[in-house]
Ligand code: KG4
């Protein structure tokens with residue numbers, strides 16, 4: 137069973153070919169062109185996907201020694217994300233599926249992030265508490281199985297990755313800024329700058345980062361060592377994320393903490409989660425760093441999960457892109473009725 141998976145929801149063009157649930161070949165091309173603007177420019181992102189995606193698909197098929205006619209299922213991210221960018225991967229996958237007479241699966245990007253753990257060995261034990269932390273989302277979910285996912289709480293304002301990116305931009309560290317703050321923080325004192333911890337109560341499964349971002353701006357404008365600000369800002373975020381995740385796990389019957397999304401590439405967060413989970417004998421699932429940020433393997437894994445439950449599953453070719461997701465459920469397969 138060969139699944140060709142495409143991901144173009146934001147500024148990474150990604151392609152993966154999965155053979156019986158294992159990665160046969162994959163490629164990611166990150167658009168560095170947005171750096172000078174300090175954020176993703178949607179029109180530039182879609183144009184770059186249009187020129188990059190066909191090249192990436194050809195190179196992935198080449199390195200796996202396969203041709204499009206061998207593919208059994210075409211999967212692509214349908215949303216949430218930038219509409220123009222989503223449409224590039226989605227249209228390609230739908231057209232290829234139609235031409236080849238094979239099924240198309242429209243995949244939810246957020247569910248895909250969590251499904252990077254679908255192929256983990258040993259298999260994920262449920263119930264699990266999932267923390268999804270990316271440039272666009274910060275949410276806690278309870279998973280009773282791969283198909284039963286309920287939102288516990290999310291950010292009330294900025295996503296945590298957005299807070300990293302905007303603070304990094306302010307400090308002149310470029311875009312995206314999470315990795316730059318991560319690096320700079322290694323040289324700073326994490327307790328040197330006094331910053332607020334909004335909605336810090338661990339029992340509250342909601343987040344708020346806009347006040348922290350504003351406080352960081354005020355401190356920056358008053359003059360502070362950039363390394364100390366980076367380390368203190370990161371420390372506050374790591375404290376909040378770790379405390380809320382651990383509270384949800386320890387106050388429930390879950391013994392698995394499952395983490396996904398670009399921000400879980402953060403070195404200090406990974407270190408802290410590993411320490412806390414091992415102290416409380418909680419099984420921690422952290423993706424490899426290259427699978428924390430956007431990639432197509434997670435889209436292929438989500439498609440694989442859908443097919444394991446229902447080998448005849450398929451999305452309608454009238455399935456369209458959607459920019460936002462606001463439900464309290466999360467399923468991998470997006471049917472037209474699920475579109476928001
Ligand atoms: O999951 P992702 O690639 O894309 C979205 O779905 O949004 O996440 C991107 C986010 C960006 O905000 C980026 O700054 C952040 O992940 N990020 C990091 C690190 N690496 C990427 N944040 C903190 N520390 C990192 N090392």
Ligand code: ZN
Pocket residue numbers: 245249270271397398429430
């Ligand atoms: Zn993402």
